[in-house]
Amino acid sequence: MxxxxxxxxxxxxxxxxxxxxxxxxxxxxxxxxxxxxEGEVSCPADAIKExxxxxxxCISCGYCSSAxxxxxxxxxxIVNGKERIFARSYHVYLFDAxxxxxxxxxxxxxxxxxxxxxxxxxxxxxxxxxxxxILVSGIMAExxxxxxxxxxxxxxxxxxxxxxxxxxxxxGILGKAITEVVDADVIVPGCPPNPFTILNALLKxxxxx
Amino acid sequence: xxxxxxxxxxxxxxxxxxxxxxxxNPLWSELRSGxxxxxxxxxxxxxxxxxxxxxxxxxxxxxxxxxxLEESVRFNIYTYGERILSIVAEPHxxxxxxxxxxxDPVTALLRIERINGSYSPFYSTLxxxxxxxxxxxxxxxxxxxxxxxxxxxxxxxDHLHVIGRLAEGAAQRVASHQIFALREDLLRIVxxxxxxxxxxxxxxxxxxxxxxxxxxxxxxxxxxxxxxxEIWLKLEESRIFVDRIQMTATVRKPWLLGPAARGAGxxxxxxxxxxxxxxxxxxxxxxxxxxxxxxxxxxxRKDEIAESASIIRAVEGLIRQVPDAREITEKSFExxxxxxxxxxxxxxxxxxxxxxxxxxxFYLRPPSIQNLAAFCSxxxxxxxxxxxxGFESLGIHVSELGGYL
Numbered sequence: 001m002x003x004x005x006x007x008x009x010x011x012x013x014x015x016x017x018x019x020x021x022x023x024x025x026x027x028x029x030x031x032x033x034x035x036x037x038e039g040e041v042s043c044p045a046d047a048i049k050e051x052x053x054x055x056x057x058c059i060s061c062g063y064c065s066s067a068x069x070x071x072x073x074x075x076x077x078i079v080n081g082k083e084r085i086f087a088r089s090y091h092v093y094l095f096d097a098x099x100x101x102x103x104x105x106x107x108x109x110x111x112x113x114x115x116x117x118x119x120x121x122x123x124x125x126x127x128x129x130x131x132x133x134i135l136v137s138g139i140m141a142e143x144x145x146x147x148x149x150x151x152x153x154x155x156x157x158x159x160x161x162x163x164x165x166x167x168x169x170x171x172g173i174l175g176k177a178i179t180e181v182v183d184a185d186v187i188v189p190g191c192p193p194n195p196f197t198i199l200n201a202l203l204k205x206x207x208x209x
Numbered sequence: 210x211x212x213x214x215x216x217x218x219x220x221x222x223x224x225x226x227x228x229x230x231x232x233x234n235p236l237w238s239e240l241r242s243g244x245x246x247x248x249x250x251x252x253x254x255x256x257x258x259x260x261x262x263x264x265x266x267x268x269x270x271x272x273x274x275x276x277x278l279e280e281s282v283r284f285n286i287y288t289y290g291e292r293i294l295s296i297v298a299e300p301h302x303x304x305x306x307x308x309x310x311x312x313d314p315v316t317a318l319l320r321i322e323r324i325n326g327s328y329s330p331f332y333s334t335l336x337x338x339x340x341x342x343x344x345x346x347x348x349x350x351x352x353x354x355x356x357x358x359x360x361x362x363x364x365x366x367d368h369l370h371v372i373g374r375l376a377e378g379a380a381q382r383v384a385s386h387q388i389f390a391l392r393e394d395l396l397r398i399v400x401x402x403x404x405x406x407x408x409x410x411x412x413x414x415x416x417x418x419x420x421x422x423x424x425x426x427x428x429x430x431x432x433x434x435x436x437x438x439e440i441w442l443k444l445e446e447s448r449i450f451v452d453r454i455q456m457t458a459t460v461r462k463p464w465l466l467g468p469a470a471r472g473a474g475x476x477x478x479x480x481x482x483x484x485x486x487x488x489x490x491x492x493x494x495x496x497x498x499x500x501x502x503x504x505x506x507x508x509x510r511k512d513e514i515a516e517s518a519s520i521i522r523a524v525e526g527l528i529r530q531v532p533d534a535r536e537i538t539e540k541s542f543e544x545x546x547x548x549x550x551x552x553x554x555x556x557x558x559x560x561x562x563x564x565x566x567x568x569x570x571f572y573l574r575p576p577s578i579q580n581l582a583a584f585c586s587x588x589x590x591x592x593x594x595x596x597x598x599g600f601e602s603l604g605i606h607v608s609e610l611g612g613y614l
Binding site for chain 2: 008011028029030061065093097100109113114126127138143167174
C-alpha cells in the first residue's frame with residue numbers, strides 16, 4: 001500500500017484545474033468549426049448550410065478543414081433545463097441507446113483522476129431510480145426504445161435528460177435521434193464530445209456559472 | 210421468410226463463399242454446424258451460450274442497461290444462487306443495423322469508423338486498404354507505417370482500458386485509477402497529434418486527411434509504456450488481484466482469437482499474415498501465455514503494450530513523408546476485396562463489394578463475436594463474482610456485434 005502512496009506523491013497532482021482554469025487539452029475537431037471567410041465544402045453529415053454549422057449534426061470528421069477551422073471552445077452544450085437543487089450532489093446514469101462505444105468511454109473518463117467529477121459533487125448511479133439525470137448516448141436502436149422509456153420513467157422528479165453526442169442529438173450519419181422517444185433538456189454535441197465538454201454541460205445544467 | 214431478407218453481407222474464406230443472413234434465419238444453424246470447427250472462422254447467429262435447466266435453477270437477468278456494464282447487453286445467468294451454470298448473452302438490444310449497401314465510399318468510411326470507436330483506425334484501415342486495392346492506388350510504405358503507428362497506439366489505449374477495468378473489478382481501485390490516468394495521457398497525445406482522440410476523420414484514401422507531426426511521438430508513448438510497467442509490477446505484487454483473476458473464466462477453444470488465443474497458448478496473430486500493412490518489415494514479438502484464464506489474457510495485453518511501444522519506435526524512424534489523402538470521389542471503384550487485421554481484441558476480417566462506386570455489400574467479422582462466445586463458454590462453472598473478471602479480461606465491444614444492411 002505504501003508503495004502506491006509514494007508513487008502517487010511522486011507523480012504529483014494530475015487532476016485538471018477545470019472549471020476554474022481553461023482545459024489543458026482539447027481535441028480540436030470535437031469543437032465547433034467556424035467558416036474562415038472563404039471556400040466551400042460539402043459536409044458528409046449535412047451539418048453545414050450557408051456557412052453555418054448545425055453543431056448537433058456535426059460528426060467531428062474535420063472534412064471541412066479547407067474552409068472551416070475549429071474554435072477550440074468546450075462550451076458547446078445547449079441547456080434548456082436547469083436544476084439548481086443538484087448543485088451539491090448530482091447523480092447521473094449512463095444509458096447506451098446504440099453507440100459506437102466512444103461516447104460511453106468519454107463519459108466514463110469523468111471518473112478518472114484527471115477529470116475526477118466526484119470533486120465537483122457529481123457521481124454515477126447504478127440505476128436510474130437513484131439518479132438525478134440520465135446521460136443518453138448513441139442512436140435510437142430499436143431494441144433500446146423500451147428500455148429507454150422505462151429508464152426515464154424510473155428517474156425521480158426533478159430530473160434531467162441529456163442527449164450526448166451527434167448520434168443522440170440528430171442521429172448523425174447512422175440512424176435516428178433519441179429525441180424521437182424522449183425530450184432532451186440538455187444537448188452535448190461532438191462525436192464523441194470530449195470529457196471537458198460533457199463536464200461543462202453537467203455544471204451548466206445545475207446552474208454553475 | 211424470403212431468403213433474401215436481412216442479408217448482412219457475404220464473406221469469402223478460402224475457396225468458399227458464405228452468405229450470412231439476419232437473426233432467426235434457419236440457415237444459420239446449418240452454416241454454423243458446418244463451420245464451427247474452422248480455426249479462423251466462426252459464424253454466430255446472434256445468441257451466445259446455452260440455457261441450463263433443473264430444479265432450483267433460475268435465470269438471473271443482468272442488463273441490457275445497468276451501471277456495471279459500459280455498453281447495452283443482456284445476460285441471462287443460469288444459477289442455483291452462487292455458481293454460474295451457464296450464461297446466454299443477448300447483444301442485439303443495441304444493434305444499430307448500420308446501412309452500408311448503396312452508400313458512397315466516403316459515407317461508408319465515416320460509418321465504418323463508427324462501428325466501434327475504439328477500433329476506428331483498424332476498421333478504417335481495412336476498408337481503405339480494400340478500396341485502394343480496387344482503385345490501384347499503389348502501396349505507399351510511409352502511409353503503411355503511419356497506419357501501423359495509429360493502430361498500435363489505439364491498441365495500447367484499448368489494452369490500458371481493459372486492464373484498468375479488470376483491476377477495477379478486482380477491487381484494485383488505486384491501480385485502476387492510475388491506469389485510467391495513463392490512458393488519458395495517451396489519448397491526449399493522440400488528440401494533440403491527430404486532432405481527435407479516436408482518430409475519426411484522419412485516415413483517408415491513399416493518404417492522411419491531416420498533416421500529422423510524427424516526430425518525437427514514440428518518446429511520448431514510451432513514457433506511458435514505462436509508467437504502465439511500473440504500475441503493473443506493483444499490481445502483480447497484490448495477492449488479491451492475482452488470486453481473483455487467476456483460474457477464472459478459463460477458455461481454450463481452437464477458434465479463439467487475439468489475446469484470448471495467445472493467452473491460451475495459441476500462436477496466432479494476423480499482423481504476420483495481414484495483406485494490408487507492412488508489419489513484415491518489423492521485428493515483432495508475439496507474447497504467449499499458457500493458462501487460458503483471465504490472468505493470462507491480462508499478461509498478454511500487458512506484454513503487448515510494451516511491444517506496441519517498441520513497434521511505434523521502429524515505425525517512427527521509418528516514416529519520411531506521408532502522402533495527403535486523395536479525393537475518393539475522383540475514382541471509380543469496381544469489384545470485391547477481403548482484408549484482415551489484428552485488432553486489439555483479435556483478428557478482424559472485412560469483405561466489401563463495390564459496383565459503380567457504390568457499396569454493393571459489406572461484411573465485418575469483428576473479434577468480439579469470438580470473445581463473447583469465449584466468455585459464455587469460459588464463465589460456466591465459475592461463481593458470480595468472477596463474472597466481471599471474465600467479461601473485462603476479454604475486452605468485448607458490444608457495438609461491433611450488430612448487423613449491416
